[in-house]
Amino acid sequence: MTEHMDSAVPDALVRMVGITKNYAGVAALKGVDLDLRAGEVHCLIGENGAGKSTLTRILTGAEQPTQGTIEVAGHTHNELRPAAAHELGISAIYQETDLVPDLTVWQNMYLGHEPRTRYGTLDRRGMRRSARHVLDDLGVGLAVDLRVADLSAANAQLVQIAKALTRENRVLIMDEPSAVLSDHELSGLFGIIRTLCDRGIGIIYISHRLDEVIQLGDRVTVLRDGRGVETTEVRDTSIPAMIRSMVGRDLTDQFGKVPAARETVALSVRGLTAAGRFQDVSFDVRHGEILGIAGLVGAGRSSLLSGIFGDLSPDDGEVAVEGQRLAGGSARAGIAHGIGLVPEDRRGAGLVLGRSVQDNVTLPSIDSLSWGPFLRPGAMRRVTRRFIDDFAIRTPSPAQPVRFLSGGNQQKVVLAKWLARGVSVLLLDEPTVGVDVGAKSEIYALMNRLAEDGVAIVMVSSDLPEVLGMSDRVIVMSEGRVTAELSRNEATQEAIMEAAVPTSAAVA
Amino acid sequence: MMGGTTTSSPGDQRATTETTSGTWSRVAGRSRRILGEHAVETLFVGVVLLGFIASPNFLTTFNVNSILQQAAVLGILAVGQAVVIISGGFDLSVGSVVALSTMVTASTIAEFGLLSIPVAVLAGGAMGAVSGLAVTWARIPPFVATLAVLGIARGLAFTIDNQGIVISDAQLVAFHAAHVGPVPLVALVWLAIVVLVHLLLRFTRTGTHWYAVGGNLETARLAGVPVARVQLKAYLLSGCLAGLAGVLFAARSSSGSPGIAAGWELDSIAVVVIGGVSLLGGAGNVLRVALGVLIYLMLANVMNLVNVDTYLQNVLKAVLILSAVTIPLFVQRRGQARRAS
Numbered sequence: 001m002t003e004h005m006d007s008a009v010p011d012a013l014v015r016m017v018g019i020t021k022n023y024a025g026v027a028a029l030k031g032v033d034l035d036l037r038a039g040e041v042h043c044l045i046g047e048n049g050a051g052k053s054t055l056t057r058i059l060t061g062a063e064q065p066t067q068g069t070i071e072v073a074g075h076t077h078n079e080l081r082p083a084a085a086h087e088l089g090i091s092a093i094y095q096e097t098d099l100v101p102d103l104t105v106w107q108n109m110y111l112g113h114e115p116r117t118r119y120g121t122l123d124r125r126g127m128r129r130s131a132r133h134v135l136d137d138l139g140v141g142l143a144v145d146l147r148v149a150d151l152s153a154a155n156a157q158l159v160q161i162a163k164a165l166t167r168e169n170r171v172l173i174m175d176e177p178s179a180v181l182s183d184h185e186l187s188g189l190f191g192i193i194r195t196l197c198d199r200g201i202g203i204i205y206i207s208h209r210l211d212e213v214i215q216l217g218d219r220v221t222v223l224r225d226g227r228g229v230e231t232t233e234v235r236d237t238s239i240p241a242m243i244r245s246m247v248g249r250d251l252t253d254q255f256g257k258v259p260a261a262r263e264t265v266a267l268s269v270r271g272l273t274a275a276g277r278f279q280d281v282s283f284d285v286r287h288g289e290i291l292g293i294a295g296l297v298g299a300g301r302s303s304l305l306s307g308i309f310g311d312l313s314p315d316d317g318e319v320a321v322e323g324q325r326l327a328g329g330s331a332r333a334g335i336a337h338g339i340g341l342v343p344e345d346r347r348g349a350g351l352v353l354g355r356s357v358q359d360n361v362t363l364p365s366i367d368s369l370s371w372g373p374f375l376r377p378g379a380m381r382r383v384t385r386r387f388i389d390d391f392a393i394r395t396p397s398p399a400q401p402v403r404f405l406s407g408g409n410q411q412k413v414v415l416a417k418w419l420a421r422g423v424s425v426l427l428l429d430e431p432t433v434g435v436d437v438g439a440k441s442e443i444y445a446l447m448n449r450l451a452e453d454g455v456a457i458v459m460v461s462s463d464l465p466e467v468l469g470m471s472d473r474v475i476v477m478s479e480g481r482v483t484a485e486l487s488r489n490e491a492t493q494e495a496i497m498e499a500a501v502p503t504s505a506a507v508a
Numbered sequence: 509m510m511g512g513t514t515t516s517s518p519g520d521q522r523a524t525t526e527t528t529s530g531t532w533s534r535v536a537g538r539s540r541r542i543l544g545e546h547a548v549e550t551l552f553v554g555v556v557l558l559g560f561i562a563s564p565n566f567l568t569t570f571n572v573n574s575i576l577q578q579a580a581v582l583g584i585l586a587v588g589q590a591v592v593i594i595s596g597g598f599d600l601s602v603g604s605v606v607a608l609s610t611m612v613t614a615s616t617i618a619e620f621g622l623l624s625i626p627v628a629v630l631a632g633g634a635m636g637a638v639s640g641l642a643v644t645w646a647r648i649p650p651f652v653a654t655l656a657v658l659g660i661a662r663g664l665a666f667t668i669d670n671q672g673i674v675i676s677d678a679q680l681v682a683f684h685a686a687h688v689g690p691v692p693l694v695a696l697v698w699l700a701i702v703v704l705v706h707l708l709l710r711f712t713r714t715g716t717h718w719y720a721v722g723g724n725l726e727t728a729r730l731a732g733v734p735v736a737r738v739q740l741k742a743y744l745l746s747g748c749l750a751g752l753a754g755v756l757f758a759a760r761s762s763s764g765s766p767g768i769a770a771g772w773e774l775d776s777i778a779v780v781v782i783g784g785v786s787l788l789g790g791a792g793n794v795l796r797v798a799l800g801v802l803i804y805l806m807l808a809n810v811m812n813l814v815n816v817d818t819y820l821q822n823v824l825k826a827v828l829i830l831s832a833v834t835i836p837l838f839v840q841r842r843g844q845a846r847r848a849s
Contacts, residue, residue: 311729363716363727375712375713
C-alpha cells in the first residue's frame with residue numbers, strides 16, 4: 001500500500017502489486033508492493049523471516065503468489081514460472097552458488113543456453129570468447145578455463161554475476177552478496193554493480209548490512225512480518241530509522257512476561273567450542289530464567305544449542321545441568337540430564353509428520369509409558385489428553401497426524417513432547433517461526449508458565465521483539481562468538497543489532 | 509443460425525455442467541476417499557470378483573488352498589520386509605536367505621529332527637544381523653548392505669551342497685501337508701505371524717520406534733530413540749522370518765535347493781507396496797500387506813487359469829505394482845492440492 005500509486009514512473013522494469021503468499025494457511029507475504037526502476041539499486045531489508053526471500057523467489061518464478069500481480073515490461077502476469085522469468089530477463093544470484101563445481105568458468109556461464117555452431121555442435125570457441133568478453137567488461141581478470149571448484153567464494157560470486165549477464169537480463173536479484181566477500185572484494189563488487197546500473201539494469205539487493213544500503217542503494221523497501229512497511233529514497237533515511245522500521249512493532253504486551261528467575265543455577269556452559277561453529281561460549285541459566293540468544297542467521301546459535309544438548313560433540317568446554325557434567329556425544333546424553341530441544345526445523349527434526357499427535361507427544365517419554373516392552377495405551381492417552389487440554393492444542397483427536405495441524409499447534413506438540421517427559425532445561429530454537437500471531441501469544445504464555453515452574457529456558461530467536469519481550473537476559477552472538485551480554489534493562493533493539501551485525505570495514 | 513442458438517444456450521449449458529460437475533465431484537470425492545483409505549481392500553475385492561468371473565475353477569477349495577500355501581511362504585517374507593521398510597530401510601537379501609534356510613534345514617534334519625527348524629531360523633537371523641550391523645554400525649546404505657548379504661547367503665547355500673539335498677523326514681513333510689479343517693496349517697502359521705507382528709507394531713515400544721525412525725530419523729534421534737538398535741531389530745526380524753519361510757519352502761518341496769527363491773526379494777517388496785506400505789518408511793500396516801500378498805498371488809493364479817502367456821503375466825504384474833505405487837500418490841496429491849486451494 002505504499003508506493004505503487006505513483007504509477008507515473010515511466011521506466012519501471014518490474015512492478016509487483018499486492019503480492020500475497022500463503023504456505024499451508026500461514027501467510028508469508030501479505031499484500032506487498034515493490035517496483036524496480038531501470039538503473040537503480042533497490043535494497044530489500046527486513047528481519048529474518050520478514051519475507052524477503054519469498055518475495056524474490058516469486059519474482060524469479062521459483063514460487064507462485066497466492067494473490068497479486070507481477071507487471072514486467074508493460075505486461076501483467078498473475079504468476080511467473082522459472083522459464084518465463086528467464087525469458088523476461090529476470091535473474092537471481094543466491095548465497096549458495098548454483099554453479100557446477102566441476103565445470104569451467106565459461107561452461108558455467110553458458111550452462112543451459114549454450115550457443116551452437118551451424119553444424120549443431122557446441123560453439124566452444126564462441127562461448128570462451130564471449131565469456132572472456134563479459135568478464136572483461138566487468139573488470140574481472142579471471143581465466144575462463146579455471147574449474148569453478150578452484151575459485152574462491154568471492155570469484156565464484158563474480159562468475160555468477162557474469163553468468164547472469166550472458167542472458168539478456170534486465171533485472172538482477174542479489175541475495176546477501178557481501179556475506180562471503182572480504183572488504184577489498186566488496187568494493188570491487190560495488191563498482192561492478194554501478195557499471196550494471198549505468199547499463200540500465202535494475203538491481204534488487206538484499207542485505208543485512210545496513211551500511212551497505214546507505215552506500216549503495218537508491219531506494220530501500222522494508223519488510224516486516226510479510227508486509228511492506230515502507231519504501232523510501234535512501235538519501236531520506238538513516239541506519240537507526242531503518243532499524244526502527246525493521247523491528248518497530250509496538251511492544252504491546254503480547255508477551256505477558258512474568259519474571260520468575262530463582263537463585264539456583266540449572267544450566268551452566270563453560271568455554272564451549274566447536275571449530276567453525278562457535279567459540280568459547282560461557283553462561284549460566286538459573287531455574288525459571290529465560291535467556292535469549294540473539295544474532296543473525298549463521299551466527300552459530302543453532303549449533304550452540306546442539307552442542308549444549310549433546311547432539312553435536314563440542315571440541316572443547318563443558319556443559320553441566322544441576323551441577324552434573326554432561327557426557328555429550330549424543331542426544332540421549334542431554335535427554336538423560338533433563339534437557340529438551342525444540343529445533344528450528346520443526347517439520348524436519350521436531351516432529352514425525354505422518355504420525356499422530358499422541359505418537360509425537362509420547363515419543364521421548366515412551367519408556368515411562370511402557371510396561372516392559374509393552375506400551376500402556378491408557379497412560380499414553382491420558383498424557384496426550386492432558387497436554388491437548390492444557391496447551392489448548394487444536395486437533396480433532398489425539399489420532400490426527402500432526403501433518404494436518406497448523407504451525408502453532410505443531411509447535412505446541414513439540415513443546416508437549418518434552419514436558420511430558422519432564423525437563424529442567426528447555427532449549428528453544430526460533431520457537432515461533434511460522435506460527436501465526438494468535439498462537440504466538442499462546443506459546444509465550446506457555447513459556448512463562450514453564451519458567452514459573454522453574455524450568456530454565458534458552459531461547460534462540462531472530463525475532464527481536466520476542467527476544468526483548470521474553471528474555472530475562474540476552475546474549476548476542478556474531479560469527480560464532482558472544483559479542484554482548486545484556487540485562488533485560490540494557491537490552492534494546494538497537495543495542496542488539498549493533499552487537500549482531502558483523503562490521504564491514506569497507507564502509508569506513 | 510449460429511447467432512440464433514448462441515443467445516440462449518451458453519447459460520443453460522453452464523447450468524447443467526455445474527450440476528453434473530457438482531454431483532461428479534461429490535462422487536469423485538467419495539471414491540477418492542475410498543481409494544485413498546481403503547485402496548488395498550478395494551483391490552482385494554476387485555481381484556476376487558475378477559477371478560470369480562474369469563474362471564469357475566478359481567473359488568474351489570483346491571485352488572484357494574494352493575494359493576494359501578504359496579501365500580504362506582511369500583507372506584512370511586513380506587511381513588519381515590514390511591517391518592524393514594516401515595523402519596526406513598529395505599532388505600534385498602530375503603530370497604537368498606530362503607535358499608540358505610532350505611539348505612540348513614535339509615542338511616541338519618536327519619540329525620536334529622525338528623530342531624533343525626530353529627537352527628534354520630537362526631541362520632536367517634544371523635544373515636539379518638549382518639545386514640543390520642552393516643547398516644547401523646558401518647553405515648552402509650541398506651541397498652548395498654543387503655545386496656552384499658544377498659550374495660553371502662546365496663554363496664553359503666551353494667557351499668553347503670551345490671546340488672541340493674532331498675528331505676525324507678516324515679514329520680516335516682506331514683507338517684506341511686497338515687490341514688486344520690479345510691485350511692492348510694502353514695497358512696495359519698502365516699496368519700499367526702501377521703497378527704503377532706501387527707500387535708508388535710501397534711502395542712510395543714519397539715513397534716512405535718520402528719514407525720518413528722522410518723517416519724523421521726532426525727526427530728527420532730533427537731527424541732532419544734536408540735536408532736541403531738531399532739533398525740537392527742528390524743533386520744533381525746526380517747532375517748528370522750526369511751529363515752522360517754525357507755523351512756516352509758523346504759517342507760513343501762521336500763528338499764533343500766540352493767538355487768531357489770531368486771528374485772523373491774523383489775516379489776516381497778512388490779507385495780509390501782501393493783499392501784499400501786510407503787516405500788519412504790514410517791507408514792504401513794501388515795494386515796494390509798497380507799491382503800497385498802493375496803492380491804498378487806490371486807492375480808497370477810487367475811492369469812494361469814485363463815491361460816495368459818507367462819511372459820505377458822510378468823508385464824501385467826509389473827503394471828499392477830506400478831499402479832499400486834502411483835494411484836495412492838496421485839490421490840494424495842490431488843487431495844493436498846484441494847486442501848491448499
